[in-house]
Amino acid sequence: MQGTVDGFSYGLVTPVAAFLMACLGAALGLRCTTRSLRTRRTARAGWLALGATSIGSGIWTMHFIAMVGFSVEQTTVSYDRPLTFASLAVAVLMVGIGIFLVGYRGATRMALVTGGTITGLGVASMHYLGMAGMRFEGEFEYDTITVSLSVVIAVVAATVALWAAVSVHGFLPSLGASVVMGVAVSGMHYTGMAALRVHLHPAAAPGAVGDAPTSLLLPMMIGPGCFLLLAGVIVLFDPLAVTDDGPGHRPGHGPRAQTAPIPVQRRRTASRTSAGGEYGQPRNR
Numbered sequence: 001m002q003g004t005v006d007g008f009s010y011g012l013v014t015p016v017a018a019f020l021m022a023c024l025g026a027a028l029g030l031r032c033t034t035r036s037l038r039t040r041r042t043a044r045a046g047w048l049a050l051g052a053t054s055i056g057s058g059i060w061t062m063h064f065i066a067m068v069g070f071s072v073e074q075t076t077v078s079y080d081r082p083l084t085f086a087s088l089a090v091a092v093l094m095v096g097i098g099i100f101l102v103g104y105r106g107a108t109r110m111a112l113v114t115g116g117t118i119t120g121l122g123v124a125s126m127h128y129l130g131m132a133g134m135r136f137e138g139e140f141e142y143d144t145i146t147v148s149l150s151v152v153i154a155v156v157a158a159t160v161a162l163w164a165a166v167s168v169h170g171f172l173p174s175l176g177a178s179v180v181m182g183v184a185v186s187g188m189h190y191t192g193m194a195a196l197r198v199h200l201h202p203a204a205a206p207g208a209v210g211d212a213p214t215s216l217l218l219p220m221m222i223g224p225g226c227f228l229l230l231a232g233v234i235v236l237f238d239p240l241a242v243t244d245d246g247p248g249h250r251p252g253h254g255p256r257a258q259t260a261p262i263p264v265q266r267r268r269t270a271s272r273t274s275a276g277g278e279y280g281q282p283r284n285r
Helices: 012-036 040-070 081-105 109-132 144-167 173-196 213-236 239-243 262-274
Strands: 138-142 198-200
Touching: 012 081, 012 144, 012 173, 012 213, 040 081, 040 173, 040 198, 040 213, 081 109, 081 144, 081 213, 109 144, 109 173, 138 144, 144 173, 173 198, 173 213
Parallel strands: none
Antiparallel strands: 138 198
């Protein structure tokens, strides 16, 4: 029996809240990644880990906020907690691999493509592993082409986000990159949901009433939500994480480079060299 799926049980409330959470996680993660490029290698790992956990937590929380609005009319839906939290671990781990790769290898083409692919696959794995943690009297069926499109969206979004973290300078442009990533991640989620078909078992009880999705999912989101709040406080009170790079900064080369003044003797030598010929000898007239 075909199940009737409703992905917007609360109207636009859940999509908008999920999008804002994706933007928050992306903004914190990108700021932490940018901040890591302006510190010593000994402290870089801490900022990269904070960035990876922020992005992973933001994407995971975004997914399950959106799932609060998901329901199957003919049956009740519950969630397997170990598998649900495993999807969070997968998201943080694979996003971390991509971020650490770019953080230590720099913004090379190979690092961005490899890191973006791993991160994007992590986002997609989190989504479909989270969906596998749903329990109801039936089973899911996915359209292969639409699923493939959702994975491509995730990989492209992750690659662009990593590029923005090391290439986009200034707070407002970085904020814009976070919004773009939020749009892409939300688009990936709802593209994946569009690939979904629900087939109910004959034993499914029509009109069964169970726990509301909010009572099931919201308690699980307290931990990641508190972490994002803590990460926001850390970023907010670190001036370098907020103000972004200045003209003298070179991504991947630690703290901002300072231009040392040219010594007086060198300036005089340079002047004589430019006024005369090579090696400071007078030019022939």
